Amino acid sequence: MQLSIIILNYNVRYFLELCVLSVQKAIQNLNAEIIVIDNNSSDDSCAMMKQLFPNIKLIENKENSGFPKGNNIAVAAAKGEYICILNPDTVVAEDTFEKVLAFAKRQTDLGIVGCKLIDGTGNFLPESKRGIPTPWVAFTKIFGLYKLFPKSSLFNKYYAQHLGENQTGKVDILVGAFMVMKRELYNQLEGFDENCFMYADDIDLSYRALLLQKQNYYFHETAVIHYKGESTVKDATYMKHFREFMNFFYKKHFKQSVFFNLIARFGAFYFSMVKLFQGSRSLGTKAKIPPSQYILISDNENIREKLENKLQKNIQRTPLENGKIVFSQSISEKKNTEVILDTNYRSFTDAISFFETNKNKSFTFKLLPMQSNFIIGSNSNNDRGEVINL
Structure with missing residues (x-):
């Protein structure tokens, strides 16, 4: 094998x-x-x-x-x-x-x-x-x-x-x-x-x-x-865990590092002070804004209707043109668009490529797994994401 x-x-x-x-x-x-x-x-x-x-x-x-x-x-x-x-x-x-x-x-x-x-x-x-x-x-x-x-x-x-x-x-x-x-x-x-x-x-x-x-x-x-990307949030808890697992590594393969312990403790204090002055809201975390529009990339009209019933939002279905996903100018210019890719219709390779090609364009992405009744995805590298059952 x-x-x-x-x-x-x-x-x-x-x-x-x-x-x-x-x-x-x-x-x-x-x-x-x-x-x-x-x-x-x-x-x-x-x-x-x-x-x-x-x-x-x-x-x-x-x-x-x-x-x-x-x-x-x-x-x-x-x-x-x-x-x-x-x-x-x-x-x-x-x-x-x-x-x-x-x-x-x-x-x-x-x-x-x-x-x-x-x-x-x-x-x-x-x-x-x-x-x-x-x-x-x-x-x-x-x-x-x-x-x-x-x-x-x-x-x-x-x-x-x-x-x-x-x-x-x-x-x-x-x-x-x-x-x-x-x-x-x-x-x-x-x-x-x-x-x-x-x-x-x-x-x-x-x-x-x-x-x-x-x-x-x-x-x-x-x-x-x-989906579980590295969090960009830095606080005292993060520093505590970082210090502990680095100390494990040093103790096993090298020796305890006084220098590292000092900088890690200073880092924990520094990030605690920053968090205190900026309030309870975590650093780098943005408030979730509901999508302004939903685009379904699929050839299945029944899925579009099911999504509309669940989300109580208008869903625009966009098929492929000559094997490529083509957005109208009005879609491309509109901020905060949620794109739902139907993997019954497109391959995982296509979906991954689409994510990379359209990153940082005010799009968020969800996947509809083949023969499944849920959509899944993440709008941030600070959290694992969300699941919506249909």
Whole structure:
């Protein structure tokens, strides 16, 4: 078997359904398996899997065993030469795995391969590629120096800015939302460290692959939607977690850093003061504004009518012209337009491309998963998004 896709789920039933639908389409030309492992969700994730995907292997944990242990359990049951660790709040393109596997097979020193991640607004997620978070690199992250000096090798290492988002190349650290590697390597590394504090697990696994003289790669030629994007909100709680998982990493691989602890504590104080002076409203968070118009990209008039009844709004249906989505000038100029893409009608590859092409154009995006009765999406990288049942 070529590939095993491991999806660890916890209480994200609708995102899981969308994810599995996209993965199923992406492995049609591969000898591959999907393994969903559920960490004792309290929603109906498992019932949904049994009803809609009875042929997919489902492992039901009796407790929430955490990200590292949950993935380790699933990989132990995997049969593929390669494995992909995949978050349930992702959407892959139809050719994602074929492209990534073809790239992986060309490498002689393969460690872990990551890909281009975008959020639900179509914007690139910089955590798709990162450097080793030494105390100095963490300092440049905490105080945003990587934004001020993106071309300086002194300040741009946290998000591996020596590579552009549309450049494939070697990086140090990859994100656990999408990781492809040989199962043999995963077993050699003994999987994720089950003692890992939250958020440090992918950093730790990536770094241990480097210690084995393997090379990690960022691969830009396929994009994956990751709805749980990195929050831009900075506050004392954020700094506390950041300090804890960095200290775990330093203690395991280096030594405790007095410098890092000092700057992290100062960062927590700084962001607390900023938040105090700006009021209780979180930094970087905008008030939600209802869409001024809704556009459905579909050839199904019944779906348009169903959406109108649910949303109590006028829905304009826009089919394709010569295989392309064409907006009238009045649509393009109107602010705050919600675009709903019917994946019964268009591929996930088309949807992802549409997100990227139309980002930052006053559009928000929702997907209507094939043969489903809900729309799903996110209007911000600060939250996972919303689900509207039809």
